[in-house]
Amino acid sequence: MNKYLEQLVSLSKIDQEIDSFEPKIESINKNLKEVENKIDKINIQLNNYDDEIKDIQNQKSQNNTHILEFSAKIKEFSKKSAMVKTEKEANALKIEEDIAKEQLDAANDEIIRLDKILENKESYKKELFTEKEDLEKQLEQIKLEVQEQMKVLEKDRMNVYDKKTKLVEEMNQKVLGFYEKIRKWAKNTAVVPVKKQACYGCFMRIYDKTYLSIIKGEEIVTCPHCGRILYKESQEN
Numbered sequence: 001m002n003k004y005l006e007q008l009v010s011l012s013k014i015d016q017e018i019d020s021f022e023p024k025i026e027s028i029n030k031n032l033k034e035v036e037n038k039i040d041k042i043n044i045q046l047n048n049y050d051d052e053i054k055d056i057q058n059q060k061s062q063n064n065t066h067i068l069e070f071s072a073k074i075k076e077f078s079k080k081s082a083m084v085k086t087e088k089e090a091n092a093l094k095i096e097e098d099i100a101k102e103q104l105d106a107a108n109d110e111i112i113r114l115d116k117i118l119e120n121k122e123s124y125k126k127e128l129f130t131e132k133e134d135l136e137k138q139l140e141q142i143k144l145e146v147q148e149q150m151k152v153l154e155k156d157r158m159n160v161y162d163k164k165t166k167l168v169e170e171m172n173q174k175v176l177g178f179y180e181k182i183r184k185w186a187k188n189t190a191v192v193p194v195k196k197q198a199c200y201g202c203f204m205r206i207y208d209k210t211y212l213s214i215i216k217g218e219e220i221v222t223c224p225h226c227g228r229i230l231y232k233e234s235q236e237n
Contacts, residue, residue: 001217001231004175007167008220009231011179012191014164019188021157028149035139042132049125056118063107063114070104073097175220182222182229191229202226 001009077097084090168176183190192201197211204225206214213221214232221230 002219004172005217005220005229005231007171008175008179008191008229011164011167011171011176012188012229014160014167015183015190016188017160018157018164021153021160024153025150028146028153032139032142032146035135035142039132039135039139042128042135046125046128046132049121049128053118053121053125056114056121060111060114060118063110066107067104067111070100070107073100074104178220179229182227186226186228189228191231192223193233194230195233199223199226199228199230201228206230 074097077093077100080093081090081097084093179190186201189201192199194200194206194211194214197206198204199206201223202225204223207224210221210224210230213219214230217232222228223230
């Protein structure tokens with residue numbers, strides 16, 4: 001294998017190694033993001049509960065106002081009953097009083113119902129707070145773990161970048177430019193091995209003449225089908 005081709009194979013492997021750091025970083029941050037998302041969802045739920053609780057409290061306030069109004073009416077009816085002169089007036093007053101009492105009972109029942117709903121909402125909210133506190137503790141622990149893992153990963157990545165910088169400085173710029181041009185569309189498959197006389201980029205069979213050139217390794221050969229740079233691995237039969 002000639003010097004330039006050997007450098008291209010090494011550079012391709014280094015680039016693959018560099019690109020492999022991104023999924024590693026995503027993997028490290030996965031648990032962190034999952035817990036953060038859970039906390040965000042709980043915050044949304046807590047805000048919803050706050051709105052619902054506020055609405056229930058407003059309903060209770062309205063019903064308490066109605067209770068005061070109905071109670072005042074009933075007292076007023078009691079005073080009026082002493083001043084009634086005819087049976088017809090007494091019956092009419094009695095009907096109004098009964099309606100007011102029914103409305104008062106309904107308002108009291110509604111307060112009881114709202115109190116139960118409010119109690120449940122507060123209970124659910126308390127459970128969510130507890131869950132949130134546990135997740136926040138878990139998040140802090142994960143953050144510490146992520147920081148340590150990222151330190152190691154960043155150190156490894158810088159070592160790989162140093163290897164690439166050193167190699168690129170030694171390379172012929174025309175050869176490097178040719179490689180970068182192919183890498184723009186082929187990504188990490190810009191340089192691929194030939195196995196069983198097939199390009200391991202497009203998996204098309206290589207013509208015999210081209211294959212012989214690849215085996216010799218004296219020049220840079222590209223796949224006649226896809227244009228990737230080809231080389232023969234030493235361990236291949």
